[in-house]
Amino acid sequence: MSWTEAQSYCRDKHTDLVTINDRNEQNDINQLIQRENSSAGRVWIGLKDTWIWSLSDSDFYRENESHKGFVSVQEQKDWTEAQKHCTQYHTDLASVRNATENHQIQNIITSPEQAWIGLYRSWVWSDNSNFTFKPWKSNEPNIGAKNDSICASTGISDEGRWTDELCRELHHFVCYDGE
Ligand SMILES: [Ca+2]
Numbered sequence: 001m002s003w004t005e006a007q008s009y010c011r012d013k014h015t016d017l018v019t020i021n022d023r024n025e026q027n028d029i030n031q032l033i034q035r036e037n038s039s040a041g042r043v044w045i046g047l048k049d050t051w052i053w054s055l056s057d058s059d060f061y062r063e064n065e066s067h068k069g070f071v072s073v074q075e076q077k078d079w080t081e082a083q084k085h086c087t088q089y090h091t092d093l094a095s096v097r098n099a100t101e102n103h104q105i106q107n108i109i110t111s112p113e114q115a116w117i118g119l120y121r122s123w124v125w126s127d128n129s130n131f132t133f134k135p136w137k138s139n140e141p142n143i144g145a146k147n148d149s150i151c152a153s154t155g156i157s158d159e160g161r162w163t164d165e166l167c168r169e170l171h172h173f174v175c176y177d178g179e
Contacts, residue, residue, distance in 0.1 A: 003151035003167035006044045007126055010175035017046030017126045018174040020154075022133050029174055030160035040156070042165060044173030046126035047152035049141075049164070054083050054118035055092040070094050070101075072108040072115065082116045093118030123152070127176070137161040 001009065003017075010017045020026050033043055071090055073082070086093045094117050096102050109115050123131050141164035143150050149167040154160045154174070165171070 001044075001170060001173065003044050003048065003149075003165075003169075003171075003173075006171075006173035006175075007046070010046075010126075010173070014175040015127075015178040016176050017044060018176040019046050019125045019127055019129050020133060021129070023135075026133070026135060026154075026160050029154060030156065032174070033154070033160070033172075034156055040172040042153035042155050042163060042169075042171045044171050045152055045154050045162070046176070047123055047131070047162070048126065048167065049121055049123050049150035051119055052122055052124065053095040054120060055095045070105050070108055072105075072110065074111070077116075079116050079120065083118070086118075095119075135159075135161050137163050140164055 007017050018029060020029060029045075033040065073085060075085070077085060083093050094101075094105060096105060096117055096119075105115075105117070125131055137158055140162065141150070141152070143164045143166065150164050151167040152162050153165050153171055154162055
């Protein structure tokens with residue numbers, strides 16, 4: 001199945017695709033795969049690369065509707081430094097929810113240079129739990145960011161270390177069952 005189909009299957013029949021938080025869980029899954037799918041190559045886990053807004057509190061705009069406003073900062077910074085600046089002096093980099101807001105931002109940008117907004121790519125677990133344990137295989141992940149759907153897999157070899165794959169590829173997968 002593709003990653004998306006695997007996620008639907010797991011959510012329907014179990015809880016979700018598996019989330020792996022530490023070395024022990026990684027070992028358990030590696031043993032499970034060896035027992036059940038000894039011929040399988042790569043096996044989907046619940047990790048996916050996706051676009052997210054740096055301002056993660058979606059209630060923010062609702063609660064502060066009256067004093068919401070975009071601020072254009074005339075300093076050259078990389079994205080991380082820009083985000084740091086915004087959280088220190090304002091709230092965060094701008095989240096852009098619709099065409100009106102996009103237009104408001106266009107109107108306050110005075111230079112012809114591109115300006116950062118709060119959108120970035122990150123690895124997230126299917127169940128939204130924290131992503132801290134990262135046993136990537138060496139030279140992985142290695143799929144360019146221009147691909148819009150990248151998911152993670154484990155396997156039998158190399159202590160189950162992870163690789164990134166295009167989500168549409170067909171692989172076996174591991175569900176998590178919270179029951
Ligand atoms: Ca890869």
